[in-house]
Amino acid sequence: MLNILVLFVCLQSAVAAEKWQNFSVPFSIRDVAATEDGVWLATDGGVRYKSSTDDVVYTPANGLEASTFYGIVNTARGVFAVSEYGLIARMSDDFTRWTVLNRSFPAGNVRVVPGLVEFSGDNLVIAFESKIAFVDLKTVTSILSIERVGDIALGVYGPEKMEIRGDSLFVSTSRGSFVRRMDWDHLKDDMHLVDPETWTRVNPSELGSRDSLHVVVHGKTLKDSVLYSDGKSKVLWQFDVKDQTYLIGHELIARYGNGKLEDLTKYKLFQLSGLYELQAIPEGGVIVASEDGFLATNMGGFWHEPMVAFLGFGNHNEAYAYRMKTMSILPEGKMIYHVWGMGFQLYWSMEHLYNISPFNDNCLDELVESFTVAVGTTVAPDGSGFLAATSANGKYSVDFITPDGELSCATGVGSSSFAGPLAARVDPSNSDWIVYVSNRNSLGAFAEGGLDILRFPPPSRNGGRLMNPELKSIDGLDGSTLIDMAIDEKNEVMWVISSTDIGYMEFDRDSIRKPVSMNGLLGAEYTSIDVDPLGNIWVGTTTQGVYRLDRRKGSLDTLTATHYTMMDGLLNNAVLDLSIDKKYGVIWMAHENGVSSLDRNDLRETRTFMTDSADTEVQVYPVPFRPHEFPHLVIDNISSASRVDIYNRGGALMRSFSGSDVAGGRVEWDALTKEGRLVAPGVYYYVVRTPSKIKKGKFIVIH
Known part of the structure; x- marks a missing residue:
């Protein structure tokens, strides 16, 4: 069921004006939570759901606002993921999108200890490197944080293990292990929770330990080589799901059932990490390069096998x-x-x-x-x-x-x-x-x-x-x-960046100038630059994501910034390179841990549309148009200087589009009249007019 829902979301957004996508390698695995049908994995490349029928990776493009996750729990109130610095997100009930519910912890810039996120009832317990935080899952707000257990300062000797057993919370550090009795139903009222003296020192052996030498499933010792490295087990988590057992390590996913072991470790949808450079392909798509000498292409929505x-x-x-x-x-x-x-x-x-x-x-x-x-x-x-x-x-x-x-x-x-x-x-x-x-x-x-x-x-x-x-x-x-340059032939200017500055040089001048005003652009370290067909400048940064600089009234000296980060859909705020695919209207961005793409109509080059040199005709899709299945009818490959009118069979005007509505050579109609009413089913006609050409056609609307 999950794969059907995700497919539906992709189809819905495929014709939207702006669409984010992320591509990452969902390893290393930092934490695991089981469900009735599969397992949730918190990874360095997002949150992954794996079952016998589904394999989905969720990233900032799906609402997570982070790409590295150290904790995952499956509770009665839903599935919650905890990022590297403590951002807390919840998966929607229909398994299509995440919502960030708590952003308070990342401001402290303290890492979560991977795998040390537990819950009991409506209480979430997160072990950070220097503290333990308690969160109310009903409101997803912090109850409090403690920085000492017993005589141990967690800022000096951080948590290494944590476990909940009934009404007891066990915490282990390099200087000792402790337990405290918890009133989980009334944790907010526990006035002594901050008192380190309420913790009792225990023998470290009271915290569970795994068998590091053997992998045992229902009494049978598995000896498959994929489960071991240097004679030691790679399995850190083991869950029974229906009639199968999942065996998971930091770099391992295996499934055992009916006497057979399946190695599911390889993730085929995207396989490169350590990226540093990418380049848009003139005929559409992108090529990316990794530091270790691999190249991969995406030319039709999916990634090909990397090559040396x-x-x-x-x-x-x-x-x-x-x-x-x-x-x-x-x-x-x-x-x-x-x-x-x-x-x-x-x-x-x-x-x-x-x-x-x-x-x-x-x-x-x-x-x-x-x-x-x-x-x-x-x-x-x-x-x-x-x-x-x-x-x-x-x-x-x-x-x-x-x-x-x-x-x-x-x-x-x-x-x-x-x-x-x-x-x-x-x-x-x-x-x-x-x-x-x-x-x-x-x-x-x-x-x-x-x-x-x-x-x-x-x-x-x-x-x-x-x-x-x-x-x-x-x-x-x-x-x-x-460190990078981008030529804008249309406006006869070249834009350049150093690591700390942005400048431009007009073709008829032999000097580089800085813009006088760049409203909304914070001081940043830059990595890359490109120019879109409208003359807007896109710059990547090391920590602040991407900026689009719009030229106000065509001025080279007055720029207004639009800022894109992981909160908007970037996989990572460290953007190492970027390049604009002007064929399909996509800006691609390289990160150390993967690739982001942003589809925007106004990133397409439309100068040849509806001219004698056009290599594509005006297209209309999907036909027939079913408004309850797809949000838009698209009229594509039209001139950005055109006007589009849609009429019903009787010749009445339903809707008109021009100006920004046809940016990128594409119109999207939601089947509503100019008064906002849903049109009746039947035959409709479109007319695309430019100063020199007219293109007509018809399509069917079905409810």
């Missing part, structure tokens, strides 16, 4: 320390990727094509012998290949790599030894390539540096060679190196 980027080599610590931006994708689908020290790899549909490495006889720079280093790549401005900036002992070089793996190097053309990310555009007056490269005095993201502007004749004029640039160097942002 290059012989098992990854970018590891350098990936984030230097803010590497080395994935670039041509419109035709070919991709370049840099492996630290190993050169460049070219792919087509995730199939490896070419290896351009310092071990070959070529012109690649070598920072040390046979070791090529690049922090950034970009697509050549005319789409004829890729550009990379490689650091050197002298001055950095700019390299041109064709889709067929041919290499041309403009050696030593930079102003510094070290280069950061780069961007490029075509000068429409003469077809020259304008290449922007972040120069640095060291490789780190907090290095000093500025911006090099190199003007190259296109290689097509020089027999395929990149050569003879003109160089101009300008100041960066308060002397700091730039």
Whole structure:
């Protein structure tokens, strides 16, 4: 039943104006609670429900407001999850969404001890690293917290074990174990609960201990190798559910029944962690990269099996320390990727094509012998290949790599030894390539540096060679190196960030300026930047999530921020990279523990819709339209400058849409008239008008 409900929620939100999705690996497992049909798992990647028929992972996109959970309990008042810092959420009765009911504990910035969350009746007991908190489940409000048990200060010797047995609460620390008799029905009235002298020291053996050497199910010792590591059991929790037994460890999920053991550990929907970079695919979708050298794609709503980027080599610590931006994708689908020290790899549909490495006889720079280093790549401005900036002992070089793996190097053309990310555009007056490269005095993201502007004749004029640039160097942002750039061709401006500042450079100027006003933007450490089709700027931060900066009245100097965090649906407030898929209208965000995506109509590029160069026709779906099953009828792939009118069979106007209603080339109709009444079943007609075209069609509404 649970999977049907979740599917229904996904279908309902699929045509909504704004939709969050999170993708994470639901491990390590920190706590487990059993139900009649399965088990709830508190993990570092959200809360997971696992049964013989369902496997669902809940994250901030489902209302949790956190992605790391250390406690889970199944009570008469529902299922409650406790996050790493004590945020308390409850699952809805229809198992579709979580609601956060208590946010008071995270402000203390004290971690919960994983697995030490218990309940009795209407009382929740949470062991933090320096205290024990008691919560009333009827109101989900704090009763009180205690910081001492017996003669032990929990801030010095924190709880290591906790167990409820009837009216007794047992707590164990490294300096002793204690028990206290509890009046669970009247806990609020217990005036002596704060008195440490009401705790009695007991023998540590009175707290239960597990068999660390054997796994025994109903008297039978299981010897399957998946249950053991170095001769010790990996099983920490064991629950009987119907006629099966779940055996669970931090990195293990197994199920035993009918004499057979199933290993359910592998989570197939998303398998990467340690992410640091992603890139939207021009034809729709995204590619992500992990520090340990794996790539994965999502091109149709699901993730493909990760592939090894290059012989098992990854970018590891350098990936984030230097803010590497080395994935670039041509419109035709070919991709370049840099492996630290190993050169460049070219792919087509995730199939490896070419290896351009310092071990070959070529012109690649070598920072040390046979070791090529690049922090950034970009697509050549005319789409004829890729550009990379490689650091050197002298001055950095700019390299041109064709889709067929041919290499041309403009050696030593930079102003510094070290280069950061780069961007490029075509000068429409003469077809020259304008290449922007972040120069640095060291490789780190907090290095000093500025911006090099190199003007190259296109290689097509020089027999395929990149050569003879003109160089101009300008100041960066308060002397700091730039860590990411995003070109807005429509508005003839390039936006840039350092780790601490945001700036812009207009195409007809050779200087970087900071906006005068950025209302709503808090001081942050930035990681990434991109520009959407409307000219809004999106920036990722290390701790504050994502900001969208809207240009007020088109001004480059007056920006208004909209702030997105885990409270809105982000998987994690640490956003390591972001990229906008302008084909489908999705912004993708990389986190160490997974990926977030936000679908918004206004993120789609609509300039070609309803023109002679459009590659998609106007579409209407779902047809027939059943308003009680789907919240909206969608009229898609229309011009953002259009007006849409919907008429009934008699020619009466039911609804009109224009302006912001058609943002992103899509109209969503809820089957209501302009007066707010539900329309009758029958045949309806739509008319889409632009200054130069009219598109008509019909559809059926069924109740």
